Amino acid sequence: MLAIETNDLCKSYGKRRGISDVNISVEQGEIFGFLGPNGAGKSTTIRVLLGFLKATAGRSRILGKDCWSESDVIKADVGYVAGDVRLYSWLTARRAFQIVSEIRQRDIAPRGFELAERFRLEVDLPVRKMSRGNRQKVALVTALAHSPRLVILDEPTSGLDPLMQDTLMLCLREMAEQGHTVFFSSHTLSEVDSLCDRVAIVRDGRIAACEPLQQLKARAPRRVSLIMNSAQDAGALQLPEFATLASRQEARIEFELVGSAAELTRWAASLNIKDIAIGQPNLESLFRQYYQTETATS
């Protein structure tokens, strides 16, 4: 049984763009990244999955249950943190544990306090006195405290300091190791890069790519720095199709490699070069390509 499955899911807001033909399948125990620029349709997809919004067309299921008609049953196994966390001004983490325990009909307080300590959260501080980061922590701790089978996080690191971001990533990895599924929406590539097994890129309300991170990385350009024996050699060098020139400065040529490293090494072996350095796959660049295409279209 899949943790999340959508088939041709659409949500239209009338004149405003929603999502169209979204097809995703997330396996149980997977950390799935949902990547896209602001306004691409990430939150809309999540809201349809959680039964906040009724889909205009298509089907969506979580853990085998229909996202609209069985929404309340689904949420017993789901922990959710909204993109823009808004909580009641009077709420404290302690009260949240009590209320959520009563609604979920299971005591989440022990695990809640444990997580609160991990996230360095004051459990008796009311939300009205909290910073944005602390409000985010309350939402995270409350969403994770019942050890849900599926965690849906909509840009969860906003407001968190780098240390807390690391704590969150560690928590999510631990949960995934225990068989929990994580659906992680973000517009920050580095987060997804360090966490996810598979990624879907959403653009203009449609899924532009959905593949394992390794596969995506293989397609992502790498920055290659080539130092020729002389500036004259560098000036005369013709770059192959799989390389896009970034800069040429005396004997140094920098280009983006869009292809396999094997192709590059074969080509480089035929040249008279002094040194070569191949960088990590640049997902950021690939992401920008998607984003720029969107901007150009719009």
Place this chain on the structure above:
Amino acid sequence: MKGLLRKIYLEVRIPVLLFSVALGLVMFLLTSLLPKVLGSMDTFLLKMPFIKPLLSAFIGQDIEGGFTTEMMQGFLWIHPSVLALVWAHELMYCSRLPAAEIDRGTIDFLLGLPTSRWKLFVSETIGWIVTGGVIVGCGLTGHLLASSSLQPSMRPGLFAIAGIGVNFFAVYLAVGGIAFLISANSDRRGRTIGVMFAILLVSFLLNFLAQFWTPARSFSFLSVMEYYRPAYIIQSNAFPWSDVICLGMIGLTAWTTGGLILRSRSVCTV
């Protein structure tokens, strides 16, 4: 449900306490002042006769034969400060779900929990009925406490007070049911309160105008105030069954429609 009711309790306990104390005090004061006002009412009406039709329209009874004790006792229950207090609580309370929750974005937290929208609606309704009961009960208590110091001839009978209390609560249910319906269709609390305020104002004016303007009489059945007649209850000493049933039906129909709308609508906070 327990968790939802706890949340409601934590949110509304202070305003409900304040409204209850305020209504209790207002009713106590108005009842205590009853003999004084009644004593000077005839002189006042003689000096300012143009007030008579307005007052008649206000209490829904003809006062040409003089302003009686029963009329004055009935007037307590339609006094603007009494209605304003109860309706202010009601507009604030009934606009909470979903309008206020969507407006401030907190509905994401609620809907992220394993509870159906219908359950949310029902728990809000329980809170609405209980808080209404507490506030109206405090008003009645204030009235009864002050009544004990009045001359026996000025005290309304317990049956009449019970009838007025039930009629008053039925108005509360009708107005709240409509407010829930408006809220279920809205994403903004301010808009919900604004629309409800307009409905109440029109309802009040319609009932008022119908007393001395014939064209308005044809439409007076649309006003909830048409079914609230405390002066008539005291004078006739009859339980207002038809009014209570009518108000109950208005409230129930509006409330059920609101619940069904909330259950099937998309909720968007972004």
